[in-house]
Amino acid sequence: MASDDRQGAGGKGQGARGIVLNIQHFSTHDGPGMRTTVFLKGCTLRCKWCSNPESIHPKSELGYNLNKCIGKDQCGFCLKECPESAIFNVDSDPKVRINWDLCTNCGKCVPVCPPQALYLFGKEMTVDEVLDEVEQDSSFYRESGGGMTLSGGECQLQADFAAALLAGAHQRGINTAIETAFNVPWPHVEKVLPHVDLVLHDHKLTLSERHRKWTGVDNQRILENMKRAYETWPEKTFVARTP
Amino acid sequence: MKRPSKRIGINLGGGYVAGINAVIAGTVLAGQELGWEVMGVRDGFDGLLFPERYPEGGLVQLTPQLLENLSGSARPILGNATRTDPFRIRQVNAENMVEELDCSSDLIAKVNVEKLDAVISVVGPQALSILFRLHRHGLKTVCVPTSVENDVAVTQLSFGFNSALSFAVDMLDRVRQAGQTARKIGVVEVLGEHAGWLALQAAVAVCADAVLIPEIRYDLQKVAANLRERLQTGRASGLVVVAEGARPRDGQQTGAGAATPDSLKASLSPGATGEGGSHVIESSGRTAQSVALRLQRLTDRATYPLALGPLVKGGAPTAVDRQLGLAYGAAAVRALHENQTGVMVAFQPPDLRFVPLADAINKVRTVPADSVFVQTARSLGIALGD
Structure with missing residues (x-):
């Protein structure tokens, strides 16, 4: 373990x-x-x-404020940046979702998020x-x-x-x-x-x-x-x- | 006695869903035909990770005799884990400190110790990602999708949905009758954070006055206008079905994604959540309450909210789910027989196919705008709020 x-x-x-x-x-x-x-x-x-x-x-870990996300239509940088494909969209909502089971808290999505919906705690x-x-x-x-x-x-x-x-x-x-x-x-x-x-x-x-x-x-x-x-x-x- | 040519395990993630016994029965019967031994793993992966917790052993041998007449029953055969995440097992260490440990290697070692050639996991859309990771770590697995919201991608129909739909329809009929007696508008919330299949199909089945789903942003003024028109013709009551993830057009969320004091906690990773690992805190019922309150103001008619929530998961399976469960279980065995692992069984009419787990995760099967159910609802005069 x-x-x-x-x-x-x-x-x-x-x-x-x-x-x-x-x-x-x-x-x-x-x-x-x-x-x-x-x-x-x-x-x-x-x-x-x-x-x-x-x-x-x-350790540092990712936080996500869904209310701040401006959605993939206007932004979507995080979708391309995540090396684990842990960020995704559903058709019913342009705001991104985090697959916490795949996220490794690497933080690579944080600097590319203009509205600071994604951030690192720690x-x-x-x-x-x-x-x-x-x-x-x-x-x-x-x-x-x-x-x-x-x-x-x-x-x-x-x-x-x-x-x-x-x-x-x-x-x-x-x-x-x-x-x-x-x-x-x-x-x-x-x-x-x-x-x-x-x-x-x-x-x-x-x-x-x-x-x-x-x-x-x-x-x-x-x-x-x-x-x-x-x-x-x-x-x-x-x-x-x-x- | 001839030694079984293969020994496989089956476990259940997520809660009880009608038809789950049928999947187990399908697996066992198909396994028996191939001369395989099928072992049930208790409580998700706990039976493997913590066998000491089970006086009768963490694994239970599943035989056709044990499963006789159970495929249509609601009696649980195997326990299930609310959330099966071997990558984050909460434990108290020798220093009396609580910590979350990655037990995935330990789990795979125990699978080998138990001489399980593969594990069939019956899981919902969230846990698919965990099985995907376990597969990358070396676990041979085939997944069977379960979702009462029918939102698992690449499969047309998850088992459990049909039973949930039947129950929801029954409840909506009762709500309508109660509403007619009390001269009120019933607002019934059903599961569906991202996908509105359950709300939409149930609403069509009972010819509700309106249905609000996550895929179509609603304008409650329009819904209220539609209701007022109907009530002016002498109708005593109204019936509105809402999916828990339905959102108004103006962007002010009223349901699970609402901006509340809990929203920060809800956005945190699982390390910050309870043992169940839930990311959405107390969302159930909020949408119905919010919509009911606003409709009451807009229609000047008393409304009453009701959240069916997880009630739709219980009970005995319908004939559709019994067939589907048996077929899914048998297909999972067939996949292993064909040496396929890291796949999910998907119902793509008229076939049951095996799709890689990578194709099923990070996707949600939502209601397309041109869905036949959307068209039917419009034809029936059911308001969608758009």
């Missing part, structure tokens, strides 16, 4: 690269003050209520590229007591990249926070948490069986990690949140 590469693009330090879903400016619900939230791709849970399903897959970025964008909002952080928040997906899944981002933010004098579900191996937590000022962690469901039913896994590891993190870094601020 072939497994997905779950560690993002890899590397350590300022040159590390990761898959970033989105950088959201002026967030007010991801920690104190006005913050810039960096959403990292990849998640280890499959919550039924997921609000960012485009963040689940660890972009490979370096630590400096992310931090340069985050730092543009630093005056707002000073005024409001904000900073940078890593979210996801599960931001600790790309542990090396997340740790480099957080350490880099500290070097630039930016407050750091993460939103995590803690469902990662402990070595990931050990890499990330030393560089975090505020840990916003989910407590999705208390009963393990219900947790399995609604998120795909039981919560044993989550509770273990949570307890261990509280004990290892008593000086840090932990805030438990329910979805």
Whole structure:
């Protein structure tokens, strides 16, 4: 069985690269003050209520907004560009359709789509590229007591990249926070948490069986990690949140 | 006892469709004639991929005795998978993390371990692509098309359609009677996201007042004018049939493709969907509701929406589907006997032919503008909204 590469693009330090879903400016619900939230791709849970399903897959993936497509009569470039013949038309509608079973998320259709109906969720970025964008909002952080928040997906899944981002933010004098579900191996937590000022962690469901039913896994590891993190870094601020 | 010369498997993708037992029976009987052993794979490919889930084994030997009198029955013989996608099997790994794995190589290895020479898959238009990919990965397969919407390309008639049509016609008759009693206009939605065969043929069969299909963009003002005219002559009620993918001419979608908060999620790849892998979220019923509401405003007559949805898939098969299912099953065996794989059995009257899967995927069999059913509807005075 072939497994997905779950560690993002890899590397350590300022040159590390990761898959970033989105950088959201002026967030007010991801920690104190006005913050810039960096959403990292990849998640280890499959919550039924997921609000960012485009963040689940660890790699870049194609998205398609049918409402933006202007149709094959006026455009149709994507039909010629797709190497897998995964884009097609039906006679009843000029708008294109995606055969998701054939699509390999190569993204070759994206640049040839003038109305941007086709796009990639997830972009490979370096630590400096992310931090340069985050730092543009630093005056707002000073005024409001904000900073940078890593979210996801599960931001600790790309542990090396997340740790480099957080350490880099500290070097630039930016407050750091993460939103995590803690469902990662402990070595990931050990890499990330030393560089975090505020840990916003989910407590999705208390009963393990219900947790399995609604998120795909039981919560044993989550509770273990949570307890261990509280004990290892008593000086840090932990805030438990329910979805 | 003579050893079977070949051992083949048969599995079902998609949900239950009337006539599915007939396909299995046709396969088993034709296989027996050739001295082959036919094994049923439980729940799509799950019986092969996860045999530990089945105390009685993931494969079940199918014999003519087991299938006696079942070709016309609605009792399921084999389980079916809502979606059979070995390329994306959701599992929890040793680190307690959920991930989707490509198990296609594993599946083909298990097919070899079970000494299956080939697998006959009964699948709908979506799953054809998965079988196409599996064939490219080395699986010897023959597909039998199933679609209650009759939208599988290159085949004139998928099994299951005729039973669905008969049920829809029966329901439309009842809706009309209920409408006459309540003096309302019934708006009935049937399956058909891209192709309006079910709506159109059912509407013709009951002489509905109007039918809206995806292939013809409708102007509801025209439909309402037609209805008003009929109601002014003393008619107590009206009957409108809509396919779930019917779209208005002005481009404001009212059905499955409507711009809703769900539309972004609906446009995502299967990694972002539920375990069923559905890309269209809660689309069923929207078109009927929208059309009914707007018709009520335009005609000043009470309307009531009804979505038949997947109800049309259930029940016992009609005689047509029993014949077709048996013929499809037997033809699939014949294809393997002729050493053809990576093909789909297609009904191209008067023949059953074998067409490459590559010719069947990425296509939808839609209603042509000059279809005899469109012409008949126009001749009968059934409004198409154009």
